[in-house]
Amino acid sequence: MFAGITFTWERSLLQAFRVHQHYCSAFLSSQAPPKRPSGSFLLFLKDQNSDGIPRPLFTKQNAEKWRLLSDEEKQPYIEKGSESMKKYREELQAFHDTLSDFELDQLKLEKAQKREARHKRKQKMLKKSLGRPKQPLSAYACYTQSRSVNLPVSLKQVERFKLIAADWNKLSESEKQEFYDKATEDKERYKSELEEYVSNLRSNGREEFIPPSYLTQLRREEKKIKTAKRLQNLIDQNTERLRNL
DNA sequence: ACCATTGCTACTTACCTGTT
DNA sequence: AACAGGTAAGTAGCAATGGT
Incomplete structure (x- = not known):
């Protein structure tokens, strides 16, 4: 009961904060800061004809061209x-001068949040590129997967989920068993893929990407083995003593 | 971040579950 | 208990290509 009250109270506070934050950012975006201008290379790039050339190739070719330009040729762009x-810089300073301390703080906060989100995304992608296995599917995820195959295309995503979730909760335990089994199977898949991932990380010197949960699990198992060995030693000693009596 | 464009990725929804 | 991440699919947003 008490926990319920606290939860509701905290949630409305959080909601109020979000609304507040929304209005702050809406206000800030209505007074847009000046946009960063193009540097010399980009100005040069704009002058080049890009017709029909794929963008990455176009950029690469013109970067080479830019490098070969003499200082005099570069001068106007620079x-x-x-x-x-x-x-x-002047416009940015002028923009900052129109803001209150609170608004400046808000701006800084938003930037920091964006930076953090970007960093998080990059780390995630890095892990993925290093071959990090997908987490094991839960029984419910397995059900969602198999169930969404033959649902009408017209159904909106939210409706799909509502329907699937409702059906999942209607299933009996024995009907769910199939999916529990699938989940157990997928856990095995995860386990073996994780072993491979970790051994690859170790051989590539990327130990910092080993999931902490994997390490704690490893430590737990080592401890178990140590304890078992100690017990076995004690047993051996005692049987030896008994034999000598 | 700025330029652009392609193609890829991640966020969004509701819900459940494994991990910490 | 709180959090992260799994399910699909449309789409919004970002990386890739460069230098400043």
Whole structure:
């Protein structure tokens, strides 16, 4: 009962904070900060004809062209670039001057949040690229997977989930068993893929990406083995003593 | 972050479950 | 208890290609 009250109270507080944050950011975006100008290389890039060339190739080719340019040829772009940068700095300062301390803090907070989110995303992608296995599917996830195959396309995503969840809760334990079994199977898959992942990380010197949960599990097992050995030693000693009596 | 464009990725929804 | 991450699919947003 008490926990329920606390939960509701905290939730409305959180909601109030979110609304507040929403209005703050809405206010900030209505007074848009100046945009960062293009540097010399980008100005040069804009002058080049990109018709029909894939973007990455186009950029690569013109980067090479840019490198081969003499200082004199680069000069107009560099000049224009530093001019617009100077103007941008002034505009940015002017923009900051229109903000209150609170708004400045809000701006900083938003930037920090964006940075953090970006960092998190990158770490996640890095792990993925290192071959991190997907987490094992829960029984419910297995059910969702098999169930969504033959649902009408017209059903909206939210409706799909509501329907699947409702059906899942209607299933009896014996009907769910099939999916519990699948989940157990997938756990095995995860376990073996994780072993491979960790051994690859170790051989590549990327130990910092070994999941902490894997390490704690490892320590737990080592401890178990040690304890078992100690017990076995005690047993051996005692049987030896008994034999000598 | 700025330029652009392609193709890929992650977020969004509701819900459940494994991990910490 | 709180959090993260799993299910699908449409789409919003981002990485890739460069230098400043």
